Amino acid sequence: MHSKLSKHFFIALLTISVLAGCTQFAAAQTQEDLEAKEEQAIKESAALVSPSVVQIQTVGGLSNVGRLLTSTGPTTGLIVSSDGFIISSAFNFISKPASILVTLPDQRRFAAKLVANDRARMLTLLKIEAQNLTVPKAAPKNEIEVGQWSVALGRTYNTPLPSMSVGIVSALNRVWGKAIQTDTKVSPVNYGGPLININGQVLGVLVPLSSRRGSTETAGVEWYDSGIGFAIPLADVFATLDRLKAGEDLHPGLMGISFKSRDIYGVAPKIDRVRFDSPADKAGLKPGDVITNVNGKTVSRVAQVQQELGSHLAGDVVEVTVKRENESKTASVKLAEKLLPYEAGFLGVLPTRPSQTEESKGVIVRHIFKDSPAETAGLKKRDRITRFGEQDIKSLDDLYDAVSRLRPEQSATVVYLREDKENTAEVTLVTTPAAIPSDLSPEIIPDP
Incomplete structure (x- = not known):
């Protein structure tokens, strides 16, 4: 009896082992088939483009x-x-x-x-002077998804098929809303080539990019072959192609504002300055306005504003909603290619450097420039400026900031202390003189 049970147990164990081996073999075969099909799909998609x-x-x-x-x-x-x-x-x-x-x-x-x-x-x-060339199909932007296959193509070698680098789409709307991000190898070998999907549609055109302001054609090239590559959606290229064909250079759209804080992620987008004669100035935006909506999208941080504006070109019109005190106002802003150079007004005072232990009670005047607005208004050495326009002055930075907000021929009220007596004067700023004074008052003002 014991012998028969052992025999049956051995047969059952052998059967299980055979079945397990068959399962593993089938799984390995399935994996090989899947990899072969993926490779074939990638090659076919490259052949289509x-x-x-x-x-x-x-x-x-x-x-x-x-x-x-x-x-x-x-x-x-x-x-x-x-x-x-x-x-x-x-x-x-x-x-x-x-x-x-x-x-x-x-x-x-x-x-x-x-x-x-x-x-x-x-x-x-x-x-080039050629006709009947093959134009690829653009992948619809709303169908591009993070995680999908992507293939970067380049034509640097004389081979039937382009060079290929395979990866995935790793992010969308990168570099302030302009680009698709991919982990395929992107370098000067394939800059200008297409990033495609496995259906043979072009996702975008490969370029080096950087999110830094004032970036040039070389910005981002240091990331080549790093797993961080960018492509401009081909659908966006087609949207502006007629303008390029007509010989029009396209430029980033500028609004002409700066924000109160340098923290673009943690604070509300409160406008600090509006450049004179800029699109924002013409649309009626003002310092102190808080941007709440751009083109129908709610924004609560500076980075979100930059994201919404980043993909727009000069000449585009954007709808901007701001909160001003307790009111909400919406303005149409036509973005510009460039802004007029800004010239701050000249007051004509040279302040003393503050002491490490001195309390912030305004800025002491060390020198008055001859024939300056300050001299015309009657300011003198040792006067302590405590207010300029609508801004209280507690430091040199405060005075510089307040004066630099006005242009030549604009006026402001100056509040100052002279022998502990408060005085006011109206000043009209002028253009900064080109001539340098032959002598300046010393840092330590001598007693009268």
Whole structure:
């Protein structure tokens, strides 16, 4: 009996082992099949877009731009119109080349003309004399999702298919709302090339980008092959393509405001200054206004305002709602390409440096410039300025801030103490004189 039970147990154990082995083999086979299908899908998607990916070579130009040694090797572009228009990264042309050559996938070669630049998204539009070119399909922006497959394509080698780097879409609306972020390898090899999905649709055009203000074509290039890459959605490129085709350079849209705090994430977007004759000034926005809504989206932090405005170009009109005291006001603001240079008014006083132990009771005048608004108003050495316009003055920074808010020919009331007696004077600021005084009062004011 015991022998029979052992035999049955052995047979059952053997059966289980065989079944487990079959299951593991089936799972391994399924995994291999899945990987093979993924590889095939990626290759097929690249093959679909390949006829639209071109090689670009530049000839001549600068060898250095700032501290950056410019590249002389081939790079990539993407056909965006069947009649010969090609979009690429502006980085590829920072050397200001004498000639630009484009090689199509069928090995035909053309001289290219630079038509226009999109300086907000660091793109350049080229034109070659060719017809019936293949234009890729753009992926709808609302269908792009974080985590989906993405493939970066470049055309730097003379191979049937472009070079490929596979990854995922890691974030959306990056760099103040302008770009898709990907962890594929992005570098000068594929700058200007497409970022595609596995359906053969183009997600965007690969470019180096940075969120820093005043960024140039080289900003962000230090991140190449780091797993942090950016692409401008092709749908956005198509939306402004006609303007680029007409030779119009596109620029970031400027409103002309600055905020009270440098903390862009933790405080409300309260306007500190409105630049004279700027779009914000023309729309009636004022210092002290708190922005609550931009184009229908509620905002409560400075970063959110920057995010909503970041993707807009000069000439775009945005609707801005602000809270002013207890009222809500909405204004249409037409963004500008550039702002007029700001010139602060000149008061004509030189203050003393505050003592480490001195309490903040205003700013003591050390020197009065000859024929200045301060001299005309009757201010003298040793006067202590305690108020300028609507602002109490407790430090040099307060006085500088208050005076710098007014332009030449604007007026303000100055409150000052002279021998502990409070006095007021009206001053009208002037343009800062170009001449430097031949002598200035010493830091320690001698007794009279």
